[in-house]
Amino acid sequence: MTALSVAITHESARTIPTLHGELDILSRIRLTDAVDAALYGGRQHILVDVANLTFCDSSGL
Known part of the structure; x- marks a missing residue:
């Protein structure tokens, strides 16, 4: 199992x-936290790369 890492880039x-x-179901909170932080920071356009x-289960979708 490879742990999920999330790198954030801000463009204009x-x-x-x-x-x-x-x-997966255990690591999705990292993505949720990153997206929530962007939204609470006033960002309106988020593109997830x-x-x-290497793996994504149905909870990741």
């Missing part, structure tokens, strides 16, 4: 959480 018009590793995920 959007926030990009880039995911590395495995996204999943190109580096």
Whole structure:
């Protein structure tokens, strides 16, 4: 099992959480926290980069 890491990039018009590793029911809170922080920070456009995920279960969707 590869732990999920989330790297955040802020561009002028959007926030990009880039995911590395495995996204499942146990690790999804990391993604939820990153998206919530962006939304509470006033960001309106979020693009989630999943190109580096090695696994994603239905809870990750």
